[in-house]
Amino acid sequence: MKIMNMNKDKELVRMAIEMAKESKGKGNLPFGCILVDKDGEILIKGENTINTDRDCLAHAEVNLIREASKIYDYTFLNSCTIYTSDEPCPMCTSAIYWSGIGKLVYGLSKAKYYQIVGRDNPNWVFEMPVRELLEKGGRKLEVIGPLLEDEASILHVD
Numbered sequence: 001m002k003i004m005n006m007n008k009d010k011e012l013v014r015m016a017i018e019m020a021k022e023s024k025g026k027g028n029l030p031f032g033c034i035l036v037d038k039d040g041e042i043l044i045k046g047e048n049t050i051n052t053d054r055d056c057l058a059h060a061e062v063n064l065i066r067e068a069s070k071i072y073d074y075t076f077l078n079s080c081t082i083y084t085s086d087e088p089c090p091m092c093t094s095a096i097y098w099s100g101i102g103k104l105v106y107g108l109s110k111a112k113y114y115q116i117v118g119r120d121n122p123n124w125v126f127e128m129p130v131r132e133l134l135e136k137g138g139r140k141l142e143v144i145g146p147l148l149e150d151e152a153s154i155l156h157v158d
Helices: 002-025 060-071 074-078 090-099 110-117 130-134 149-157
Strands: 032-036 042-047 081-086 103-108 142-144
Touching: 002 032, 002 042, 002 060, 002 081, 002 103, 002 149, 032 060, 042 060, 060 081, 060 090, 081 149, 090 130, 103 149, 110 149, 130 142
Parallel strands: 081 103, 103 142
Antiparallel strands: 032 042, 032 081
């Protein structure tokens, strides 16, 4: 059963990576995510729109959560999983926490991300692993990742 779940998780992370590719193709940063219910049905897809919306908060996860919270309540979201192309930043991790989403599965780790893009510009470095941030909260959130780092990292190479 765990192998089947892991295969499903990988399939859904790949879909989040595809959303990141779409985002990059539109001139935005290459980050994407999807929200699924407890049965694995896709509910909402999210992509980064920082450049096209001219909104520094328009990260993929925040965009998705804004839409999801208009439709679903906290209790329902607690049974849902968010799949992200990359390990969420502290802002997005906090948004996931406050939304009530019960599980996070991500592709590329922040550590590997910064190995690729570097840490040269201190304005763009905010390195805190999701697990470290979430352990400060009172509500427990299941976290799986990184998964498929090689596939997810391709978006950040060029």
